[in-house]
Amino acid sequence: GALAMATALRQLLVRYRGLVVGSPALATQLEGGFRTASYLIAGHFADSHELSELVYSVSNLLVLLNDGILRKELPHSLLMPLPQHQLLTWLTVLEHLEVFTEMCSARLWGEGFRWLIITAIQLTKASLRVLLLLRYKTGIHAPTMAPLDRDGHLCREDPQGEPHGEADNRWCSSDTFTGHRSRRVVRTLNRTSSQHFHQWGTPQERVQSSPGGAQPPPTDLSKQEVVAEALYIARPLVHLVTLWIWGWRSWKPWLVSGILDVTSLSLLKDTKVMTREERSELQRRTFALLYYLLRSPFYDRYSETIILFLLRLLADHIPGAGLVAHPLMDYLPVWQKVYFYNWG
Template identity: 45%
Template sequence: MATKANEIVNQAWEKYKRYVTDFPETVSQIEATSRVLSYIIAGRFEDSQVLSELVYLSSNLLVLLNDTIIKNASKILPKIPVSVEKLKRWLTVLEYGEVFIEMAAYRKFGETGKWVLIVIIQLTKAIWRLLLLWKHHGGIQPSPPIAPLDREKYTKQFKHNPTEEMQEFQENLDSETVEPVNGMSEVTFTLKRSGKVIRRLSAAPPINFRSWKLPGHGDREKERAGVRFYEPTTLSKQRLWGETLYITRPLIHLFGMYVCGTMSWKPWIMSGTIDVASLCMMGDTKDLNPQEKSEIKRRSLLLLYYLLRSPFFDTYSKMKILSTLRVMADNVPGLGILLRPIIDYLPSWQKVYFYLWSA
């Protein structure tokens, strides 16, 4: 009985993987619809905020799952250890789910239970990120560690029409010529319309030694798909400690709130100082890869979040931001539909720790 159930599950899983790789656009539309649904649910009824975050978490996990399927099907994979890949995947899942966990904990266990789980999550994230940094030399780490795929690049290669490819192959076969390059014959040619790489018949090895893989096929596919993988930059000692400071900043901030109180200025100032110091310790970013440069820019922009973080928000920026949004909603045609829900939701959003202090 168990064997039959496993067989049914495996068959369903294989069918689902084929569907994801065959219809990536439809899958993307389903994911986008579920994300929009999470925004529609918010504020509609009691506990709708928790349900909204659950739907949003589910949509993110679905994206992560489908991205993994597409990446594996494309055979374009970065060369990283399995342990590092698993650690990044678990860290990504935790970051996707932290807001929902916080809200659910508050509903179930109250204020104390919420803060206990917040500390556990931030401690877990810090340990995992420090392992990636110091043990696995992960460099400057983005948030989340596994970003959504640019699926257009990954799905190029299995979007070809087989009938058209066969027809084009026959057309090219009649006019096939082998042009020597540096004394050697080209062993493949590229179909003009589809871009499919075909081995020349004249360059085929004896039948006993043939395989269905093209010479350098993996590299060609990566180049044709436009997918590039960047090795983490080897960080100097100053940058290592700057990244360590950035990773441990949430724990220092939580300890400051525990000692001084959640509405004290000291944790806010400490956190801001650490963020600025860690950015300064990174120095000139010219030698970083594009992904790391993008992460440094993201961290710089996130400094604006300090305008929304208590106690600065409650003391200075709350009334200014809300009054500005109200003026825009009342006087700019069409903006009211978008801005009024934000005005109503902003005070509640600002009280959720992981909305503001996760990154």
């Protein structure tokens, strides 16, 4: 009955954990397989957009699950406090599932329920981020938990070049190969880097740049920087309120949202004392301002015509470009209809 099913499920989880710990490279290949499948599914049959988004969400959740399993193998000094880790985990799960949840709620229960779900998700995300900012002093952090640097953390070496622990010996024994004549150290193909943390240096160089793989503590934010981060957190909620007041086709929600994003970035201008991760997050937010070119009403008035013209030009004059351009042209209307694609 239920007890037997629970026991079987527990045994399955134990086996899967052993598989991930024993072969992180295989776990990475599994994650990549789901991600590739999501791209292949899109646009090929009815309801393919929802199924493609589900498979893509599963790939992201697999990364989160596998990273959680592998993090338990790290020294305690490399782990964040448990409550903070739990909040970041829930925030990451919401980020990975929000698009699929929105698409399914719209299809099953209509537009009214869709906007109710969008509002609930944005409120929950804002609450979690405020807790992380004010209670746990996480500083400037990315919307999701950073994927584990599986090369940098699971393959740690001491200054004499010896790996730490039996698990590290298993994971790192064939990480590099030294040429017999040139004595040049090169990476083997047995274990590739995570796509999020690919570095071109040898493992020895990585250890020198980040001893022990430890993450630096977040920067203590000044009052001005706390206000800037609060503006960034509040922007999605303010945008929803302005949409409710002025409507989807009005320029006012677009302008108010843009002003909040630019103001937040301008108040976070002292990057010299920030960690590398925080500077990277600021760069990501700056680059994300380009999304305003794809957001209505700017997209409806200006961008759509230019983008479609360029895609048709590529498809007509560059051999093979149509394989990418035509599906992209077909997907743009779907992209515009999904709130979390544009404003997440």
